[in-house]
Amino acid sequence: MSRDIKLKSIKKNTLSSLVMDEIIKLLIDGKIKPGDKLPSEYELMEMLYVSRAVLREALSALETLGILKRKSREGTYISDKIGTRPFRLMLALSSDDIETIIETRMTQELGFVTLAAEKITEEELQRLETTIYNMSNNIGNYDEMDKEFHNIITSSVMNNVTSGIIEPLMDFFYKMYYTISKEHRNIDITIQQHQAIFEALKDRDPFEAHRAMYIHLDHVRKRVKLGKINNEEN
Structure with a gap:
C-alpha cells in the first residue's frame, strides 16, 4: 500500500x-x-x-x-461508509437557528422525493398510506407518524452518502422543532399535504411529488417562523 x-x-x-x-x-x-x-x-x-x-x-x-x-x-x-459525524458537527454550528435547518432540509428532501417517485416500492407506498391513516384516526403518536412518513420517503432512495446527510439533518430538525410552540399546528392541513405527496408518489410523478413536497415544507417553514417569533415574544 x-x-x-x-x-x-x-x-x-x-x-x-x-x-x-x-x-x-x-x-x-x-x-x-x-x-x-x-x-x-x-x-x-x-x-x-x-x-x-x-x-x-x-x-x-x-x-x-x-x-x-x-x-x-x-x-x-x-471508513467504507460515510458516517453522520461530519454533518452532525456542521449542524451543531447552526443548533440555535431552526430556520437554517428547515431551509437545508428543504434543499435535501425536495431532491429525495423526486427520486422516490421513481424508486419507491409498493411496500413503502403501503407504509406511507398507513401513516396517513394513523394520523387521521389518532392512532399512535402523531409526531412519530409524521417523522415516519418522511423517513419512509428518504429511506426509499438513501445510499451511503445521503444517509450521512439526511439522518442527522432530520434528527436535528425534529429536536429543534419540538422546542417551538405547536399552537399553530393544523393537523388537517398536514394530513392533506401528506396525502398529496403520497398520491404523486403513487402515480410515479416526480414533478408533482416535488411540487407537493415544496408546498408542505414551505408550510412547515412558515409555521416554524411563527412559532419562533411567539417564543421570542413570551
Missing part, C-alpha cells in the same frame, strides 16, 4: 490539520479508497516528516469525523 502512495512533505512545525488535509486529498483524488488500510504510523511519519504526536492528533481527528477507523492490532483503515 505505502509504495503506491505519494504524499507531500509537511514541515514539522505545521499543524496536524495539514496532515488531515493531505489524507483527505488522497481520498478525494481516488488514490486511496474506502476500506483501504493506511500505512503504519512509522511509514506515515516518514512520508509526511511529522512527529508521532502530530500524526496521532490528525488521525484521532479524522477518526472522530468518521473518516478513519482504527482497529487494535490491525491498523488504520479508511
Whole structure:
C-alpha cells in the first residue's frame, strides 16, 4: 500500500490539520479508497516528516469525523461508509437557528422525493398510506407518524452518502422543532399535504411529488417562523 502512495512533505512545525488535509486529498483524488488500510504510523511519519504526536492528533481527528477507523492490532483503515459525524458537527454550528435547518432540509428532501417517485416500492407506498391513516384516526403518536412518513420517503432512495446527510439533518430538525410552540399546528392541513405527496408518489410523478413536497415544507417553514417569533415574544 505505502509504495503506491505519494504524499507531500509537511514541515514539522505545521499543524496536524495539514496532515488531515493531505489524507483527505488522497481520498478525494481516488488514490486511496474506502476500506483501504493506511500505512503504519512509522511509514506515515516518514512520508509526511511529522512527529508521532502530530500524526496521532490528525488521525484521532479524522477518526472522530468518521473518516478513519482504527482497529487494535490491525491498523488504520479508511471508513467504507460515510458516517453522520461530519454533518452532525456542521449542524451543531447552526443548533440555535431552526430556520437554517428547515431551509437545508428543504434543499435535501425536495431532491429525495423526486427520486422516490421513481424508486419507491409498493411496500413503502403501503407504509406511507398507513401513516396517513394513523394520523387521521389518532392512532399512535402523531409526531412519530409524521417523522415516519418522511423517513419512509428518504429511506426509499438513501445510499451511503445521503444517509450521512439526511439522518442527522432530520434528527436535528425534529429536536429543534419540538422546542417551538405547536399552537399553530393544523393537523388537517398536514394530513392533506401528506396525502398529496403520497398520491404523486403513487402515480410515479416526480414533478408533482416535488411540487407537493415544496408546498408542505414551505408550510412547515412558515409555521416554524411563527412559532419562533411567539417564543421570542413570551
